[in-house]
Amino acid sequence: MSLTLGHLNVMNATIREMLEAIEKKNKDAALRLLDELENQIDSMLMDMAPERITDERFEAAMKSISKITEHTRKLREALWDLKFNVARKLVLEVQEAIRNSYRLLILIRAGAPTPVIFQVSPQFLRDVNIHAPESLIYTNPMAAQVYNTLLRKGEATIEELATELGIDERSRDEFNRAIAQLISLGYARPYLSPDNKMVLKPAR
Numbered sequence: 001m002s003l004t005l006g007h008l009n010v011m012n013a014t015i016r017e018m019l020e021a022i023e024k025k026n027k028d029a030a031l032r033l034l035d036e037l038e039n040q041i042d043s044m045l046m047d048m049a050p051e052r053i054t055d056e057r058f059e060a061a062m063k064s065i066s067k068i069t070e071h072t073r074k075l076r077e078a079l080w081d082l083k084f085n086v087a088r089k090l091v092l093e094v095q096e097a098i099r100n101s102y103r104l105l106i107l108i109r110a111g112a113p114t115p116v117i118f119q120v121s122p123q124f125l126r127d128v129n130i131h132a133p134e135s136l137i138y139t140n141p142m143a144a145q146v147y148n149t150l151l152r153k154g155e156a157t158i159e160e161l162a163t164e165l166g167i168d169e170r171s172r173d174e175f176n177r178a179i180a181q182l183i184s185l186g187y188a189r190p191y192l193s194p195d196n197k198m199v200l201k202p203a204r
Contacts (some may be wrong), residue, residue: 007044008102008140009153011037015095022079022087030079030087038072041098048105061108064101071097142171143178147202155201 014037023031045065075090149164150156156164158179167175179200182188189203 031082035082068097083109124131146178157197157199161170184201
């Protein structure tokens with residue numbers, strides 16, 4: 001069993017015990033178990049922290065951790081106020097937040113491409129500023145815009161990209177050159193859809 005999966009199993013066991021304590025309306029036991037769970041979460045995060053991480057991935061990771069913190073805070077307040085029905089629901093929300101953060105951190109630690117992370121954990125990347133490689137930003141701003149759009153959408157046809165970026169006749173040539181550069185540098189991978197439309201997917 002991997003170390004990180006071991007953390008998840010331990011936390012799930014603590015959550016089950018906490019639910020049992022809440023069913024028995026045992027505030028002190030539930031609070032003690034919540035303290036244990038928070039320590040287990042901290043331990044998991046320390047073990048899963050990647051050595052190197054890009055800004056957008058760090059921001060996404062912090063959003064996922066903040067979501068756990070928000071739910072555990074609400075759970076603690078509900079337990080102190082003896083709102084056991086509310087607490088039962090919040091325990092499940094804490095568990096879901098932990099699982100979502102676990103999946104995200106596994107992908108980040110494994111070095112998964114940003115498009116893959118976006119597809120698995122879109123809630124943490126939706127509002128994150130995803131940055132195109134500096135080489136694109138400085139040499140071809142249009143290519144950088146196209147690349148960022150591809151990262152967020154996962155894939156898109158040429159016309160979908162043109163519509164998204166507001167391409168008109170005056171900017172069409174620049175847009176086409178940007179696409180050609182992305183393909184030639186390996187930042188985008190083209191393929192034909194069943195209806196013979198060119199589709200681009202981010203390749204990095």
